Amino acid sequence: MWKYYLRLSWLSLCKTPTLSLLMVLAIATGIAANLTILTMYTVISSNPMAHKNNEIFAVQLDSWDPDREYFALNGVPPQLTYQDAKALYDAEIADSVVIMRKAGVTIQRPESTELPAAYSSRMTTRDFFTMFDVKFVYGGPWSKNSDNGPERVVIIREGLSNKLFGNENSLGKTIFLDGEVFTVVGVVSEKWQLVPNVYDLNNNPTEAAADVYFPFFLVNEKSYQNWGNMNNWTNFRTSNYAEFLQSEVIWIQAWVSLDSPETHQQFSRFLENYISQQKQNGRFQRPAKYLLNTPEQWLDIHKVVSDDNKELLILSFVFLIVCLVNSTVLMLAKFLRKAPEAGIRRALGASRNSIFFQHLTEAFVVGTAGALLGLIFSWGGLAGIRSLYGHYENVATINSVTVMGAVLLALAATLLSGFLPAWRISHSAPAKYLKTQ
Amino acid sequence: MLELSPIIKSLWRNKTGPLLIIIQLALTIAAISNAMFVVSERMAKIDRPSGIAEQEIFTLWMRQSSPGIDLQAVIERDMTIIRSTPGVIDATPISSLPFSGSGSSAGMRKELAERAIIYQAANYEISKHGLNSLGLNLIEGRNFYDDEVIFFERDNAPQNSVVIISQHLAQEIFPDESAVGKTLYKGAMPLTVVGIVEQMVSPWSDSDRFNHAIFVPTIVKEGSINYLVRTGKDDRYFIMNSLIEKLRALDNTRLVVDENTMEKIKGKSYADDYAMIKILMVVIAMLILVNALGIFGLTTFWVNQRRKQIGIRRALGSTKAGIMRYFMLENLVLVIVAALLGTVLVYLNSSYMVRTYGASLLPWYYIPVTTLFILIVTLAAAFSPVRRASLISPVEAVANV
Numbered sequence: 001m002w003k004y005y006l007r008l009s010w011l012s013l014c015k016t017p018t019l020s021l022l023m024v025l026a027i028a029t030g031i032a033a034n035l036t037i038l039t040m041y042t043v044i045s046s047n048p049m050a051h052k053n054n055e056i057f058a059v060q061l062d063s064w065d066p067d068r069e070y071f072a073l074n075g076v077p078p079q080l081t082y083q084d085a086k087a088l089y090d091a092e093i094a095d096s097v098v099i100m101r102k103a104g105v106t107i108q109r110p111e112s113t114e115l116p117a118a119y120s121s122r123m124t125t126r127d128f129f130t131m132f133d134v135k136f137v138y139g140g141p142w143s144k145n146s147d148n149g150p151e152r153v154v155i156i157r158e159g160l161s162n163k164l165f166g167n168e169n170s171l172g173k174t175i176f177l178d179g180e181v182f183t184v185v186g187v188v189s190e191k192w193q194l195v196p197n198v199y200d201l202n203n204n205p206t207e208a209a210a211d212v213y214f215p216f217f218l219v220n221e222k223s224y225q226n227w228g229n230m231n232n233w234t235n236f237r238t239s240n241y242a243e244f245l246q247s248e249v250i251w252i253q254a255w256v257s258l259d260s261p262e263t264h265q266q267f268s269r270f271l272e273n274y275i276s277q278q279k280q281n282g283r284f285q286r287p288a289k290y291l292l293n294t295p296e297q298w299l300d301i302h303k304v305v306s307d308d309n310k311e312l313l314i315l316s317f318v319f320l321i322v323c324l325v326n327s328t329v330l331m332l333a334k335f336l337r338k339a340p341e342a343g344i345r346r347a348l349g350a351s352r353n354s355i356f357f358q359h360l361t362e363a364f365v366v367g368t369a370g371a372l373l374g375l376i377f378s379w380g381g382l383a384g385i386r387s388l389y390g391h392y393e394n395v396a397t398i399n400s401v402t403v404m405g406a407v408l409l410a411l412a413a414t415l416l417s418g419f420l421p422a423w424r425i426s427h428s429a430p431a432k433y434l435k436t437q
Numbered sequence: 438m439l440e441l442s443p444i445i446k447s448l449w450r451n452k453t454g455p456l457l458i459i460i461q462l463a464l465t466i467a468a469i470s471n472a473m474f475v476v477s478e479r480m481a482k483i484d485r486p487s488g489i490a491e492q493e494i495f496t497l498w499m500r501q502s503s504p505g506i507d508l509q510a511v512i513e514r515d516m517t518i519i520r521s522t523p524g525v526i527d528a529t530p531i532s533s534l535p536f537s538g539s540g541s542s543a544g545m546r547k548e549l550a551e552r553a554i555i556y557q558a559a560n561y562e563i564s565k566h567g568l569n570s571l572g573l574n575l576i577e578g579r580n581f582y583d584d585e586v587i588f589f590e591r592d593n594a595p596q597n598s599v600v601i602i603s604q605h606l607a608q609e610i611f612p613d614e615s616a617v618g619k620t621l622y623k624g625a626m627p628l629t630v631v632g633i634v635e636q637m638v639s640p641w642s643d644s645d646r647f648n649h650a651i652f653v654p655t656i657v658k659e660g661s662i663n664y665l666v667r668t669g670k671d672d673r674y675f676i677m678n679s680l681i682e683k684l685r686a687l688d689n690t691r692l693v694v695d696e697n698t699m700e701k702i703k704g705k706s707y708a709d710d711y712a713m714i715k716i717l718m719v720v721i722a723m724l725i726l727v728n729a730l731g732i733f734g735l736t737t738f739w740v741n742q743r744r745k746q747i748g749i750r751r752a753l754g755s756t757k758a759g760i761m762r763y764f765m766l767e768n769l770v771l772v773i774v775a776a777l778l779g780t781v782l783v784y785l786n787s788s789y790m791v792r793t794y795g796a797s798l799l800p801w802y803y804i805p806v807t808t809l810f811i812l813i814v815t816l817a818a819a820f821s822p823v824r825r826a827s828l829i830s831p832v833e834a835v836a837n838v
Contacts, residue, residue: 022734029723067552106502106692115685118500118692179502225660233544235551235625240592307794308713311475314786318468319720325461326731332454333738384719388712424453 001354002361009362012338019334020366023327027370027417030323031409032377037316039378039402040385040392044206045305048194049132049295052257056131057292059088059254061275065233066285074301076291077231078202079250082219084274089125093270094256095263098131099216100124101252102200102228107212108176109164116176119160120227121212122200123219129155129186131257132199137161139171139186142215146185150215152177155186160211178224182214198295200253201302202229206392219245226251248283256292268292320409327366328417335359335425342425356426363418371410378402444767454735455771461731462775465724466811467782470803472717478797479710485647488603488636489535490572491699493526493667495677496534498695499684500661508658509588515684516564519666522683524676528666529570530656532562533640536699536706540640543651546622547610553622558606558649559639560623562656568601568634570667576604578617578632586654598655600628603637605648628653642706661692673698728811729818736764736819740826747826748833757827764823768815776808 013020049056060076061084062069069075080088085099103123108116128134129141142153154177161170161184173184188209196205218224223241230251238244258264271290278284293301335342342355378398385396448455501511512530519528533540543560546553561567565581578601587595600621607616607630616630628651637650656662668676677696684693704711740747747760783799790796 019734019738022730026727026731029727033720033723068555071557106500115689116502116692118694179504235549235622239594306709307796308709311790312713312716315468315472315717315720318464319724322461322464322468322724323727325457325464326727329454329457329461329731330734330738332457333735333742336454337738337742385712385716388715389708420453 001357005358005361006365008358009365012362013365016334019330023330023366024369024373026323026327026330027367027413028373028377030320030327031371031374031406031413032381034316034320034409035374035378035402035405036381036385036396037312038405039382039399040396041305041309041313042401043195043396043399044309046195047198047296047299048196049198052131053294053296055259056255056257057294058298059256059271060291060293061271061284062286062289063248063250063278063284064286069286074291076289077250078253078302079229079231080252080254081248081250082245082252085252085254087274088254088256091270091274093263093267095259096127096131096257098125098128098199098255099252100128100200100254101216101219101226102203102210103224104227105178105212105224106176107160107164110174110176110181119211121214121224122210123216123224124213125216127257128199128213131255132194133192135189135192137187137189138169139184142185147215147217150217150220152180152182152218153185153215154182155188155213156184157188157209157211158190161187177212177214178222186213188213196299196304198298199255200228201298201304202253205302205304208393228253258292264292324413324417327370327413328420331363331366331417332421332424335421336428339425339428342428352426356422359422359425360414360418363422364414367410367414367418370413371406374409375403375406378406440763440766441770444763444770448767448770458732458735458771459775459778461728462772462811462815463778463782465728466776466779466804466807467786469721469724469811470779470783470807471786471799472721473807474799474803476714476717476721479714482642483707483710485638486636487535487638487703488571488573488634489638489699490667491703492670493572493673494570494699495666495668495673496531496695496697496699496702497664497666497677497681497684497693498661499664500692500694501688502660502692503690508660508662509656511688512588512656512662515664515687516566518683518687519664519680520566522676522680524668524672526667526669527566527570528664529564529566530562530662531567531570531665532560532656532663534663534665534702535559535571535638535640536642536703537640538642538706542639543623545606545610545651547619549622549625549627556606556610556649557646558602558651559637559641559646561650561652563652563654564656565654567652567654567665570665571637572667573637574635575601575632576635577615578630580632581654586656588656588658590658594657595626595655597627597629598653599631601632601634601652602630603648603650604633604635606650607633609649623651623653642703725811725814729814732768732815732818733822736768736822740764740822743826744829744833747829748831751829752831760827760829761823764819764826765816768819769812772808772812772815775811776804779808780804 047053059080060078061080062076063081063084064070064077070077089097089099101123103121104118105121106116106118108114125147126141126144137158142155145151146153154175164170164175165173170184170187174181175184193209197207228251230249232247232249234248238247256267258267272288275284275288275290346355382396382398386392499515501508516528516530519525541560542557544555544557546555564586565583568575568580581599585599587598589595602616610616611619616633619630621628621630636648639647639650641647666680681693681696750760783804787799791798
């Protein structure tokens, strides 16, 4: 029966080629626009660290101006001062502590006559690599000793490794980093990229991962060029780098992993004690406040999903509805014109159900064709999005969401746009049409 | 207008089709007027005056990391070379670039007291060539003097200095009097206001303090600096490329990169707004297309379905124009009902956006304008099938179809 309906649908569609094409196109554009925006939205609103959502936490401490709260986000600074970050690290209460900042360095190969070039780098502690599931091609995180030494070791991204050393294993090789010799201990896979970049949302949340990683505590030795954010509220003027490190300037991101509720409690207690102890030293003059944010809360606080994203998502659904209604109207017009035909079939003994399913089959054919075409169109749509937003190369790509979305939308399109016309035609009285024949 | 009543009656008899069309048109009118509003808001944002000679400026980033080099000497040598290049109007070292998205912002106070109000402003460190290089209009006071420009090491910061501020900032801090001659505090450092420029923008185009900026003539001698060069419009690219080569040739251990025209920096700063505008324009165009094709297809079918009635009306003396008027009026009725429904939808959405995101309320005239536009589109789309309807001969009424 199904095959017979399919054949009837095909014949019926061929009889009115223009109208059939219009219906398919309407559904295709609706689905394409919706898929394009939906893909962008699902990626940008996803939490790449969802599997560790109750294990790792971004730390916020309110060390800000006693007279006014922090000017953005949730009113608490998103970064820490050096002294606070160091205190968290030295306390050794959390299962692991990551403190880090974004810096800019120049890199050059030894014995090379080429000019040095500037790269985005992350100065961090070793647990960064395990905490954020960094994938290595060669080597792995540096040792605890390298953190505390600190030693001049470096982890570089695959692309940079290939650029400097060709496609060979670069472990053990050395590079000049800001003019000093560093040894490569790990190469990070190009495939490792969190979207959005949960660990550092100060900058563009969809920007590419750093090219270079090296031990955080090298900041004690010299002021690497700052490519991240620094904020300060005090009048106090720092006259040298040592004073800067002890100042109230916030510039360090801190994450901790707390594997059990006990550790969580312990760590909270540590923070409470730390703040009250600092209060005695004249710091932390605002009401005592600290926050341990899950990755999801962190994405939320930073409004990674912008109002633009939300507005476009709503618009894309409105557009889809317009397209579906349009195709419904066309289908309705077409089916009603075929009413006499259906009348005869009813008179010859076809049941309402079979008339209904025959027409729904036709709608299904239109819906599927529309969805397939829509999937192809959205390929183009996503390419368009990539070229419009320079920083969305990691965001606007066809993924399982897009394909699943296409299948679901095709079903929805069929049901929504085909149901009403098919129902109308199967419920019209056959006698009326027989009379006019 | 006599036909209005039969039109409404006939639409009412076959409710489903017309009702769906009305929903479709209403959603379209709501979506388009809303999208147009967002587009116009973004365009206004991009078009805000910047005060700088955007089309005459390019920039370079210089990084000198070799130890033991006096950055002041390097910058002064480079500046002499740049300014003596034919075609260059002026050049300055500058700590950060307008529209670039990165820079520093300073909290300014009228008094040193802890609890004094803080006025945040973008902070630019420049030489006395800065105003001319940027093409700014000094409306009050004076430019920096030669001896006011200080290059300093981080450890040895100057104790006080002078400052030139933007008019927006001046009016905010000193609404009733001239700011020139007054003292402001940047942190603990007193700055005497010596001049006011008509307009200057910050590095952050999304900032609500976009027009609040200060210039100080104190340049920190640390690893890197931007060079901002103003030239004639036409030979800008040529000068930019030849200058990079010249500067690189002077010393091959340093970086001279990130050559950018001001338009390019500005374009990047508004990338998200441009993207939003383009996406919305595409959606608007597709909405119009889908509707036009839909109306075309539908009218064709309605006409075909009613061939016999049309024939009868023609036989009973209706003119061709009369037939056309009937169908066009039918369209008009649909669009008007849709516009009423669309207005409700737009205001529901708009007031939601106002409450949730603090957006501004959609001005009322967007809806009639959009409605008129959609009316023209639907009438145009319906024209060809309706014309064919008017050509149906009265004979069809009697022929046995």
